[in-house]
Amino acid sequence: MYMQNAHTGVHRQVLGGLHRLWCFLFGSLYYAAKGAWGWAFISFVTANGLFIGLPLWNRSIIKAHYENNGWREIDA
Numbered sequence: 001m002y003m004q005n006a007h008t009g010v011h012r013q014v015l016g017g018l019h020r021l022w023c024f025l026f027g028s029l030y031y032a033a034k035g036a037w038g039w040a041f042i043s044f045v046t047a048n049g050l051f052i053g054l055p056l057w058n059r060s061i062i063k064a065h066y067e068n069n070g071w072r073e074i075d076a
Contacts, residue, residue, distance in 0.1 A: 001063065003071040011074065014066055015059060024055040036065045 001015040014034070016022075023030045027047075031040035039061055043054055054061065063073065 001059070002074050003063075003066050004074045006070050006072055012071075014062055014071075019062070020055045020058055023058040024052075027054070031061075034062055034065065035069075036062065039065070 001013070002011060003014050004011050026033075028040040028044035031037070031043055039054070046053075067073075
């Protein structure tokens with residue numbers, strides 16, 4: 001998934017093909033690298049959403065995080 005910052009016009013690939021695997025393996029570190037510090041804390045406290053919860057909803061979590069920060073999804 002590619003997103004564009006509405007203010008600066010910067011394009012960024014925010015999710016790759018293996019995003020659920022990276023989320024499952026690295027948990028809170030994955031969310032911290034994406035800048036979603038609230039989700040990083042939740043992932044750390046709940047042991048990555050009890051190992052399956054957060055990786056299943058990773059796409060919507062990251063998409064909502066970027067959209068709340070002024071990004072919008074674009075076609076690559």
